[in-house]
Amino acid sequence: xxxxxxxxxxxxxxxxxxxxxxxxxxxxxxxxxxxxxxxxxxxxxxxxxxxxxxxxxxxxxxxxxxxxxxxxxxxxxxxxxxxxxxxxxxxxxxxxxxxxxxxxxxxxxxxxxxxxxxxxxxxxxxxxxxxxxxxxxxxxxxxxxxxxxxxxxxxxxxxxxxxxxxxxxxxxxxxxxxxxxxxxxxxxxxxxxxxxxxxxxxxxxxxxxxxxxxxxxxxxxxxxxxxxxxxxxxxxxxxxxxxxxxxxxxxxxxxxxxxxxxxxxxxxxxxxxxxxxxxxxxxxxxxxxxxxxxxxxxxxxxxxxxxxxxxxxxxxxxxxxxxxxxxxxxxxxxxxxxxxxxxxxxxxxxxxxxxxxxxxxxxxxxxxxxxxxxxxxxxxxxxxxxxxxxxxxxxxxxxxxxxxxxxxxxxxxxxxxxxxxxxxxxxxxxxxxxxxxxxxxxxxxxxxxxxxxxxxxxxxxxxxxxxxxxxxxxxxxxxxxxxxxxxxxxxxxxxxxxxxxxxxxxxxxxxxxxxxxxxxxxxxxxxxxxxxxxxxxxxxxxxxxxxxxxxxxxxxxxxxxxxxxxxxxxxxxxxxxxxxxxxxxx
Amino acid sequence: xxxxxxxxxxxxxxxxxxxxxxxxxxxxxxxxxxxxxxxxxxxxxxxxxxxxxxxxxxxxxxxxxxxxxxxx
Numbered sequence: 288x289x290x291x292x293x294x295x296x297x298x299x300x301x302x303x304x305x306x307x308x309x310x311x312x313x314x315x316x317x318x319x320x321x322x323x324x325x326x327x328x329x330x331x332x333x334x335x336x337x338x339x340x341x342x343x344x345x346x347x348x349x350x351x352x353x354x355x356x357x358x359x360x361x362x363x364x365x366x367x368x369x370x371x372x373x374x375x376x377x378x379x380x381x382x383x384x385x386x387x388x389x390x391x392x393x394x395x396x397x398x399x400x401x402x403x404x405x406x407x408x409x410x411x412x413x414x415x416x417x418x419x420x421x422x423x424x425x426x427x428x429x430x431x432x433x434x435x436x437x438x439x440x441x442x443x444x445x446x447x448x449x450x451x452x453x454x455x456x457x458x459x460x461x462x463x464x465x466x467x468x469x470x471x472x473x474x475x476x477x478x479x480x481x482x483x484x485x486x487x488x489x490x491x492x493x494x495x496x497x498x499x500x501x502x503x504x505x506x507x508x509x510x511x512x513x514x515x516x517x518x519x520x521x522x523x524x525x526x527x528x529x530x531x532x533x534x535x536x537x538x539x540x541x542x543x544x545x546x547x548x549x550x551x552x553x554x555x556x557x558x559x560x561x562x563x564x565x566x567x568x569x570x571x572x573x574x575x576x577x578x579x580x581x582x583x584x585x586x587x588x589x590x591x592x593x594x595x596x597x598x599x600x601x602x603x604x605x606x607x608x609x610x611x612x613x614x615x616x617x618x619x620x621x622x623x624x625x626x627x628x629x630x631x632x633x634x635x636x637x638x639x640x641x642x643x644x645x646x647x648x649x650x651x652x653x654x655x656x657x658x659x660x661x662x663x664x665x666x667x668x669x670x671x672x673x674x675x676x677x678x679x680x681x682x683x684x685x686x687x688x689x690x691x692x693x694x695x696x697x698x699x700x701x702x703x704x705x706x707x708x709x710x711x712x713x714x715x716x717x718x719x720x721x722x723x724x725x726x727x728x729x730x731x732x733x734x735x736x737x738x739x740x741x742x743x744x745x746x747x748x749x750x751x752x753x754x755x756x757x758x759x760x761x762x763x764x765x766x767x768x769x770x771x772x773x774x775x776x777x778x779x780x781x782x783x784x785x786x787x788x789x790x791x792x793x794x795x796x797x798x799x800x801x802x803x804x805x806x807x808x809x810x811x812x813x814x815x816x817x818x819x820x821x822x823x824x825x826x827x828x829x830x831x832x833x834x835x836x837x838x839x840x841x842x843x844x845x846x847x848x849x850x851x852x853x854x855x856x857x858x859x860x861x862x863x864x865x866x867x868x869x870x871x872x873x
Numbered sequence: 874x875x876x877x878x879x880x881x882x883x884x885x886x887x888x889x890x891x892x893x894x895x896x897x898x899x900x901x902x903x904x905x906x907x908x909x910x911x912x913x914x915x916x917x918x919x920x921x922x923x924x925x926x927x928x929x930x931x932x933x934x935x936x937x938x939x940x941x942x943x944x945x
Binding site for chain 1: 876878901903905907910
């Protein structure tokens with residue numbers, strides 16, 4: 288057998304390795320046959336259908352109750368969605384009308400109605416809506432099972448741990464699975480946001496989805512290896528491959544154990560300087576990752592996603608719900624919500640094209656230009672602040688005028704909430720991103736009017752050296768250790784501390800080990816980065832000596848080139864207790 | 874998702890038939906499946922037809938809902 292036939296590649300949906308025997312899971316139903324119903328029995332048939340729907344609704348309520356205790360809010364929502372389908376007149380009433388009119392059995396008509404909906408949704412381009420067909424199929428089968436009396440195959444019946452292989456797993460399937468008997472999932476269908484992926488991550492079970500032909504290639508009892516980090520699936524592997532994976536598996540569990548230990552330790556240098564290590568996020572779905580990686584909070588929640596998913600502006604209610612959800616889940620840790628930072632070119636309502644969007648109407652400029660839209664977001668953030676751990680941050684502030692105008696709009700939003708009697712945190716900290724050289728150079732003035740700074744190094748570097756980091760022909764100019772950049776950063780940090788406010792860094796620089804040492808030495812109070820980078824930087828900080836870094840970084844700033852700065856500092860970069868970077872990224 | 878749910882909930886409060894029409898395709902305004910399908914392809918004009926004993930009230934409620942959504 289050739290090597291290709293022995294592996295499949297899918298989408299990695301939940302990390303980790305699993306080795307086990309396959310259990311191929313298929314929903315099996317007695318074929319649905321068309322059967323005429325005598326006129327006198329039609330109402331009885333309708334009653335049978337109603338009963339099936341009610342039983343299905345009841346089951347869903349029961350499932351929600353069971354799940355509420357141990358899985359996830361997201362899954363609850365899925366089942367509420369299923370109930371909505373069973374309350375939809377275009378599903379239930381239409382089936383009843385057709386049973387009566389066509390004098391045909393309930394399962395046949397219901398099957399036709401549901402297939403019609405599923406095929407309409409299958410052709411929708413938007414993947415979010417297209418993936419709803421999995422929900423509809425789930426409801427479809429649930430009701431058919433009631434009508435035909437067929438049961439779902441029980442996964443619990445199998446011996447030992449199995450790798451579950453299925454075309455797709457409905458939320459009901461996954462919720463009803465006995466977790467002690469499954470060590471991994473493979474599905475033909477699905478993407479990273481599919482239910483299987485969500486559930487697998489929730490259960491911390493490795494999963495590969497979108498493997499296309501898994502159910503055709505894999506037979507019951509076949510030995511399977513799943514690599515949930517790469518999406519690779521080995522079918523019937525030779526003993527050497529199994530041995531190799533078993534070894535990696537045990538290394539990973541050691542690493543995981545070490546990471547877990549690190550998880551609960553503070554980001555504190557050997558000589559006792561404590562740094563806040565927080566996470567940058569874009570989606571509420573990333574929170575799990577944030578918590579797993581031991582972050583002290585959210586240093587940057589980018590709200591752009593809310594504005595980009597649809598061709599309409601998100602409502603105040605929707606935003607409030609999203610922000611509240613994040614604030615609650617992160618409590619008592621702080622959550623810094625950054626107001627919209629989009630260019631005019633990306634806004635749902637089209638605006639005139641700009642020749643140079645990076646220097647155009649973006650971030651706070653756009654928001655100040657559209658005060659009504661901006662106030663919707665400000666009110667939503669303020670409403671979420673009622674949780675007590677929310678901080679508000681403005682992006683792209685270039686000077687004091689913009690800051691004052693933004694704060695004035697924020698005051699208007701406060702006034703509106705007060706008038707409406709809606710509670711919020713009256714002392715919500717307000718800060719700015721310092722990412723434009725003009726703001727960096729006037730940081731002393733700005734610091735007097737805000738509660739914190741967060742240095743956005745990505746833009747600060749780009750605007751300081753006038754080089755687009757996405758442009759490969761000038762990429763070498765984009766250098767975090769450019770003396771101009773470091774001196775600006777140092778002056779921002781000093782301005783903040785002179786005015787008794789705290790200052791963080793939320794750009795890529797914070798996650799770069801050498802740069803993080805420099806920032807640490809310059810006295811930064813917080814570093815915010817992708818959750819995945821937190822363990823490495825935490826480990827670095829825990830190995831560092833703050834007093835030593837403080838002295839030598841100030842000396843390094845006087846050097847004229849980035850090469851000299853790096854060469855000078857490299858020997859002081861601490862060797863970490865735990866070098867996770869390589870393993871985490873393989 | 875949200876606006877679709879909201880519309881269905883509002884429409885379902887009334888006895889009148891509420892029909893959304895997009896590109897001559899009519900959809901029952903009380904059906905989450907139908908409304909969600911229209912919502913999936915945002916950006917086109919949708920006509921709302923309301924017919925029944927409480928059509929005036931229904932129109933008012935639905936218009937108000939859209940206005941609020943617009944503003945927000």
